[in-house]
Amino acid sequence: MSKIHVSTTVNGDPVEFLADPRETLLDALRNQLDLTGTKEGCGTGDCGACSVTVDGTLVCSCLMLAAEANGKRVETIEGMAREELHPLQRKFIEHAALQCGYCTPGILVAAKALLERNPDPTDTEVRYWLAGNLCRCTGYDKIIRAVQDAAAEMRQDHRGAA
Amino acid sequence: MARVHLWASLRRFAEGQEVVEVDAATVGQMLDALERAHPGLGPAIKAGLSVAVDGEVIANNRSAPVKPDSEVFLLQRLKGG
Amino acid sequence: MARDDVKTGYKLIGTRPNRPDGLDKVTGRARYGADFSLPGMLHAAVVRSPHAHARIVKIDASKALALDGVKAVVTRADLPTGLTGEDLNLQDNTLAGDTALYDGHAVAAVAASSALLAQDAARLIEVTYEVLPHVTDVDAAMAPGAPVIREGVADYSVPEGMHGNVARYMEFGHGDVEAGFAAADIVRAQTYKTEATHQGYIEPHACVGQMGEDGRGEMWVCTQGHWYIRRMCAAVLGIEAANLRVTPSEIGGGFGGKTTIFMEPLSLALSKKAGGRPVKLVMSRSEVLRATGPTASASMDVKLGMKTDGTITAGQVYFRMQGGAFRGMSPIGEALPCAFACYDIPALKHEAVEVIANRPKAAAYRAPGSPMAAFAVESLVDEMCRELKLDPIEVRLKNGATNGSKSSYGPVYNVIGLKETLEAAQAHPNYAIPLGPNQGRGVASGFWFNHGGETSVTLAVGEDGTATVMIGTPDIGGSRASIGLMVAETLGIPYENVRVNVVETGALGVNEPTHGSRATFASGKAAVEAARQAIAEMCRRAAADWGIDADAVEWKDGAAHPAGPNAGKFPPMTIGEIGAKMGSTGGPISGHHEVTAEGVGASFGTHVVDVEVDPETGRTTVLRYLVVQDAGTAIHPAYVEGQYQGGAAQGIGWALNEEYVYGADGRLQNPVFLDYRIPVASDLPMIDTVIIEVPNPGHPYGVRGVGETGITPPLPAVASAIAGATGARIRSLPCSPPKVLAAIKAART
Numbered sequence: 007m008s009k010i011h012v013s014t015t016v017n018g019d020p021v022e023f024l025a026d027p028r029e030t031l032l033d034a035l036r037n038q039l040d041l042t043g044t045k046e047g048c049g050t051g052d053c054g055a056c057s058v059t060v061d062g063t064l065v066c067s068c069l070m071l072a073a074e075a076n077g078k079r080v081e082t083i084e085g086m087a088r089e090e091l092h093p094l095q096r097k098f099i100e101h102a103a104l105q106c107g108y109c110t111p112g113i114l115v116a117a118k119a120l121l122e123r124n125p126d127p128t129d130t131e132v133r134y135w136l137a138g139n140l141c142r143c144t145g146y147d148k149i150i151r152a153v154q155d156a157a158a159e160m161r162q163d164h165r166g167a168a
Numbered sequence: 169m170a171r172v173h174l175w176a177s178l179r180r181f182a183e184g185q186e187v188v189e190v191d192a193a194t195v196g197q198m199l200d201a202l203e204r205a206h207p208g209l210g211p212a213i214k215a216g217l218s219v220a221v222d223g224e225v226i227a228n229n230r231s232a233p234v235k236p237d238s239e240v241f242l243l244q245r246l247k248g249g
Numbered sequence: 250m251a252r253d254d255v256k257t258g259y260k261l262i263g264t265r266p267n268r269p270d271g272l273d274k275v276t277g278r279a280r281y282g283a284d285f286s287l288p289g290m291l292h293a294a295v296v297r298s299p300h301a302h303a304r305i306v307k308i309d310a311s312k313a314l315a316l317d318g319v320k321a322v323v324t325r326a327d328l329p330t331g332l333t334g335e336d337l338n339l340q341d342n343t344l345a346g347d348t349a350l351y352d353g354h355a356v357a358a359v360a361a362s363s364a365l366l367a368q369d370a371a372r373l374i375e376v377t378y379e380v381l382p383h384v385t386d387v388d389a390a391m392a393p394g395a396p397v398i399r400e401g402v403a404d405y406s407v408p409e410g411m412h413g414n415v416a417r418y419m420e421f422g423h424g425d426v427e428a429g430f431a432a433a434d435i436v437r438a439q440t441y442k443t444e445a446t447h448q449g450y451i452e453p454h455a456c457v458g459q460m461g462e463d464g465r466g467e468m469w470v471c472t473q474g475h476w477y478i479r480r481m482c483a484a485v486l487g488i489e490a491a492n493l494r495v496t497p498s499e500i501g502g503g504f505g506g507k508t509t510i511f512m513e514p515l516s517l518a519l520s521k522k523a524g525g526r527p528v529k530l531v532m533s534r535s536e537v538l539r540a541t542g543p544t545a546s547a548s549m550d551v552k553l554g555m556k557t558d559g560t561i562t563a564g565q566v567y568f569r570m571q572g573g574a575f576r577g578m579s580p581i582g583e584a585l586p587c588a589f590a591c592y593d594i595p596a597l598k599h600e601a602v603e604v605i606a607n608r609p610k611a612a613a614y615r616a617p618g619s620p621m622a623a624f625a626v627e628s629l630v631d632e633m634c635r636e637l638k639l640d641p642i643e644v645r646l647k648n649g650a651t652n653g654s655k656s657s658y659g660p661v662y663n664v665i666g667l668k669e670t671l672e673a674a675q676a677h678p679n680y681a682i683p684l685g686p687n688q689g690r691g692v693a694s695g696f697w698f699n700h701g702g703e704t705s706v707t708l709a710v711g712e713d714g715t716a717t718v719m720i721g722t723p724d725i726g727g728s729r730a731s732i733g734l735m736v737a738e739t740l741g742i743p744y745e746n747v748r749v750n751v752v753e754t755g756a757l758g759v760n761e762p763t764h765g766s767r768a769t770f771a772s773g774k775a776a777v778e779a780a781r782q783a784i785a786e787m788c789r790r791a792a793a794d795w796g797i798d799a800d801a802v803e804w805k806d807g808a809a810h811p812a813g814p815n816a817g818k819f820p821p822m823t824i825g826e827i828g829a830k831m832g833s834t835g836g837p838i839s840g841h842h843e844v845t846a847e848g849v850g851a852s853f854g855t856h857v858v859d860v861e862v863d864p865e866t867g868r869t870t871v872l873r874y875l876v877v878q879d880a881g882t883a884i885h886p887a888y889v890e891g892q893y894q895g896g897a898a899q900g901i902g903w904a905l906n907e908e909y910v911y912g913a914d915g916r917l918q919n920p921v922f923l924d925y926r927i928p929v930a931s932d933l934p935m936i937d938t939v940i941i942e943v944p945n946p947g948h949p950y951g952v953r954g955v956g957e958t959g960i961t962p963p964l965p966a967v968a969s970a971i972a973g974a975t976g977a978r979i980r981s982l983p984c985s986p987p988k989v990l991a992a993i994k995a996a997r998t
């Protein structure tokens with residue numbers, strides 16, 4: 007099968023690669039671009055470990071073909087910290103919101119997408135937004151607290167800046 | 169002699185005895201003596217046993233001391249998740 | 250909790266610093282099993298049996314091997330023969346021999362230049378099967394007429410006359426059970442069932458293996474215990490353990506399921522056949538669910554005698570468990586002693602059989618056996634409390650095990666915290682919240698033995714006075730942080746000056762896995778001993794420099810101080826100063842400790858859960874949840890809480906949703922997360938925790954393992970809360986909405 011030339015932007019960097027027509031965006035990120043921070047937990051869209059954003063929309067990269075990313079802007083966990091950690095990343099460490107850490111990249115990407123839409127969510131809103139991101143270790147308690155604490159800090163900073 | 173309590177399903181390998189008396193100064197000697205006296209216990213001992221000596225669990229230490237008046241319970245070797 | 254014997258005044262123990270591996274894990278840099286790659290690496294795929302039980306007539310790989318880029322195919326014929334016992338079981342599970350024993354059993358493996366190509370090639374491998382009769386249910390497997398799925402599976406313990414699928418038998422007890430029942434005011438007996446569940450770690454099994462013609466190899470793998478991987482792979486492949494070097498990756502959860510091998514030897518065998526090129530093997534989720542680590546399913550009879558004041562006079566259990574098609578995999582040996590471990594009852598009888606069935610080879614799952622046993626015993630205790638209108642915590646306090654009581658399985662408990670957990674649960678505000686309509690409250694206690702095990706740790710002092718600690722227990726939930734805290738506390742240096750590394754099999758003596766709640770207990774204990782050894786050496790170096798006796802030097806606050814008659818004669822010599830000149834005072838300074846750690850402290854917990862049940866749909870909502878558990882000493886309380894919460898969430902999943910569903914054809918019906926439904930964020934409330942600290946005398950800082958007990962009480966507690974809410978008792982997990990709805994309807998009529 008001939009491969010498809012894909013040209014896209016990942017975390018702001020222009021990248022090009024040849025994709026098998028069956029290759030998922032997840033596999034291309036991990037195997038072609040060495041961006042192994044995005045994880046596979048199921049490959050069927052059920053666990054959220056592979057969460058990335060494509061043109062700002064939160065997607066399961068295991069359910070998207072690499073070829074579909076052509077011309078799009080992809081953001082992964084590796085792009086989340088700029089000069090310093092994103093408040094969500096910092097708060098996850100401070101609140102011990104990770105145990106094994108395998109779900110963490112996907113949850114951080116998903117939580118960031120939530121706070122961009124809704125900077126002041128209720129606990130229930132956070133829980134429903136993250137319902138597609140499985141965590142087997144934590145029971146979610148500390149994850150919810152870390153997201154809320156990060157949200158509060160980001161609102162504070164936002165007000166400070168305004 | 170130390171008194172070694174066998175769990176019920178082991179007793180048929182020791183002529184039905186519930187308690188076997190063994191002359192041993194360590195857990196290792198105790199297990200070896202048990203097996204010599206009752207070869208039928210061999211497979212259970214080889215499968216791995218923990219013991220409790222005078223109430224204290226000895227998970228896996230052949231050199232742990234056994235006193236002449238010790239009460240010893242044999243336990244299944246435990247594992248965990 | 251205030252107690253006289255609690256040592257206080259720690260500087261670091263009990264604080265909540267950031268974990269050292271946190272940064273890597275929030276930025277995506279941490280490398281898990283599938284994140285590792287090597288130049289020239291091939292990818293592999295596994296061919297699995299679609300049948301629950303089938304003779305393998307023929308395997309034809311010619312079409313696969315004809316594809317460009319396909320490098321090697323491995324079948325059982327490539328593995329050595331002559332193995333026995335558990336080694337043979339491991340080999341039989343790695344690749345089926347003559348017979349495929351369960352849906353998903355590996356039959357062949359193929360390596361190719363890409364993962365997609367390997368999958369294509371796997372589909373081209375033609376396997377001819379002759380389907381055989383199968384059985385998957387625990388009770389059906391030992392019913393008269395059930396097909397005997399493997400001849401000669403019984404071990405020495407099985408008495409004559411039992412069904413051919415019975416593999417092991419166990420019985421023990423004490424006291425006169427019949428007299429105990431005769432002395433009771435009520436005697437009740439019930440049967441309870443739990444379905445198999447999966448550990449459900451989010452990271453699928455993954456490894457990269459490399460092995461040359463000479464049988465020397467290397468492996469990178471996500472595992473709870475890389476020495477186990479080494480020993481098991483060596484046994485299955487017939488190579489020497491020393492020739493295999495195994496490096497653990499970061500691990501995305503294990504819960505017991507990563508304490509053994511599944512497909513790891515295949516990567517090595519394929520690599521050898523492919524001229525030594527490294528081979529990566531990553532399981533899909535459905536492979537994980539079909540072919541790895543579920544827990545046992547259980548069917549359990551319980552009988553209890555109780556007086557009207559709540560005194561339990563006698564207890565009896567008969568457990569039947571299946572752990573797949575292999576002997577020795579069900580946790581009967583753990584479930585039985587766990588059954589009444591929370592109680593001090595004068596007369597008890599325990600009996601269990603293990604039966605084999607056409608299901609995957611079970612692996613350990615968090616407190617193996619204890620959740621099932623608790624579901625049976627704690628459910629019946631609750632049923633009798635409700636019948637006699639007794640407070641379930643009072644009844645547990647009345648009959649509960651305490652310091653010095655003889656455990657149900659033989660040993661005497663020295664210092665335990667069950668009573669403290671019950672009292673704290675009783676005093677917690679959650680226990681007093683009034684319940685609304687369709688709401689119910691459940692209480693249960695749980696137990697785990699805890700484990701010490703083989704442990705080897707090295708600590709090296711750096712030239713700048715920092716310390717590097719080498720441990721052999723992979724860090725699944727923050728153990729680097731807790732071990733770093735204990736070492737820093739012992740050395741008297743800042744936490745940030747200690748780096749804890751999980752090292753490969755070539756760097757330390759044999760370590761058991763991170764299992765049995767042992768990492769912080771045993772590696773921590775050994776790390777403290779290693780630090781003390783380094784301190785003794787540093788005191789000697791300082792003494793030699795000062796020209797005084799080493800005995801006249803004491804260590805405090807990270808420095809050697811002249812003591813006794815020499816006190817104040819010299820300024821303290823800090824670890825940094827000693828490290829800076831160690832090259833000229835005798836050479837590198839390190840400490841090393843290895844031990845089969847004894848002195849574990851038994852672990853107890855008590856949970857209180859409130860639920861609301863929708864009477865129209867049978868759906869259960871968990872309103873609030875409380876975990877109270879004894880940690881001995883909580884080294885890093887945030888990660889202790891995390892273990893409590895995570896265990897509770899897994900137990901809630903087992904109670905409400907999770908189950909292996911087999912069809913009449915013996916195939917697993919739900920091998921994806923959509924259908925094997927683990928709790929998601931919107932299913933759960935916050936999980937309140939209370940950490941009880943009754944220090945364990947067997948650990949330098951009083952640690953008890955905390956990882957496992959938390960999964961145990963939720964099964965009976967949730968079912969009891971549902972009974973409280975609806976009047977309907979579910980005795981067969983999970984309490985799925987259809988089952989609860991049917992039970993409500995049955996209770997009404």
Ligand code: FES
Pocket residue numbers: 045046047048049050051052053054055056057066067068069
């Ligand atoms: S790997 Fe994509 S949702 Fe699980």
Ligand code: FES
Pocket residue numbers: 103104105106107108109110140141142143144451501502
């Ligand atoms: S921290 Fe392990 S899956 Fe979430």
